[in-house]
Amino acid sequence: MLYALELSGEHDVLPVMEAYACMKIAGLEFKEYEVLDQCLVVDINGIRDEIESRLLHVAQRLAMSHHIIRVAGMCDTSANTILQMAENIDYSKHIDPGETFVVRARKIKHYCDFEREFIEGHVGGTIFRKRFRANLKTPDVKFRLIIGEKCIFGPVVASVDRSAYEKRLPHKKPFFYPGVLMPRVARALVNISGVKEGEILFDPFCGTAGILVEGAIIGAKVIGIEVRPMITSGAQMNLQAFGGHHDVIIGDACMVPLNDECVDAIVTDPPYGRSAAIKAESLHHLYDGAFREMYRLLKSEKLAVVVSEIDVSVFAIDAGFKIVCEYSQRVHRSLTRRITLLQKR
Structure with missing residues (x-):
């Protein structure tokens, strides 16, 4: 199962090394899938609930990451491709009945030529048309678009409290x-x-x-x-x-x-x-x-x-x-x- 760690970009190598170390400490069995600019994608073996319970502990230790995302889709960074990817996802795997959602995006450097708000709104509209309810303030599920060398999209399963530092x-x-x-x-x-x-x-x-x-x-x-x-x-x-x-x-x-x-x-x-x-x-x-x-x-x-x-x-x-x-x-x-x-x- 693919997961993406949204890295802080504070250093070219240290955030990746830290992520690997914390996943090993948590006892996760994983292999590197792809290393992108400020994003690490790993393939983790195991049952989803057990994996994500351990990823919560990983997030509690991490310093040079922002979020850990369950990868629902990956594509290139053109707006049309992202919207097509969003259209093809089976959201029942990521949102339970009655839950609400929000979509947030992060643009990394200058890999795309559209505004963050544009893609958030259009992807959110795609999910809404599939009969899921949006909630911009207190959603049950936070979907995240990491738009860099590639677009990585999926629900956030854990976040790093960087304010504590x-x-x-x-x-x-x-x-x-x-x-x-x-x-x-x-x-x-x-x-x-x-x-x-x-x-x-x-x-x-x-x-x-x-x-x-x-x-x-x-x-x-x-x-x-x-x-x-x-x-x-x-x-x-x-x-x-x-x-x-x-x-x-x-x-x-x-x-x-x-x-x-x-x-x-x-x-x-x-x-x-x-x-x-x-x-x-x-x-x-x-x-x-x-x-x-x-x-x-x-x-x-x-x-x-x-x-x-x-x-x-x-x-x-x-x-x-x-x-x-x-x-x-x-x-x-x-x-x-x-x-x-x-x-x-």
Whole structure:
């Protein structure tokens, strides 16, 4: 059965990686059907009700998506083709007797030459003429048109509450310190790490706990280390504000007081010259020691996600990690982040 994830477009690759990771965590058996601009279509095996129950949990974790849609139709982006597709759909598979509907569209970039309101009205009229009742304010079923490289059409089965991330912006937390990851990026990286509810997520450079907060919210047990006492106190304040099982230690990322292979995932944003409080002989010494500790602490075959301005591959390989993939994210003109996904061999 085909489902489409309407992606946010914040990055070329990360939203797709996050979607795959969350579907795997939810236990869905799927394969990639098509990757389009800001839209991922997957073929999921199983019974519809069970699939969509799990997709609700996927949506609760996702950060870089908007909606998950059960695909009722796909076609090219000409208006006539879209209207013909809408005419040919059996809506009894998507709307129960007595339910109401609405049609909403999203245009991605400039793949079509008509207005969103035009296609919403005409597709809605098609469904109405098939004797289904419209309700523009409180519909039972929300149909969505994603109009990009192709048109994807179907009912929304789950939506991502992106407004929740806005409430957790760094300056809105109890303790703020500049230069931290935005909540949606932090959540996406936590998801990509594959950490599950009840598992241990570790950040050896936790700062104000932006990554750990996102991990705690999805139910992971989070542990962080921070060398600066004031920032450690701030991290505790932020974690206490959002709840969950957490522990933050004042300490050195090169000498972590934890047992071997005790963590299920690592996500971290190490300092790269932006902090004057690095208590190490050099940045090279810090990275070398920290990567060796991360390798020691991580369970076999588990993943670490590292964000950095510099290439960390040499440190990772020297520590024993396998590099799964590397991506870049342009933040602004003078800052490009490297995101490196590592696996303990």
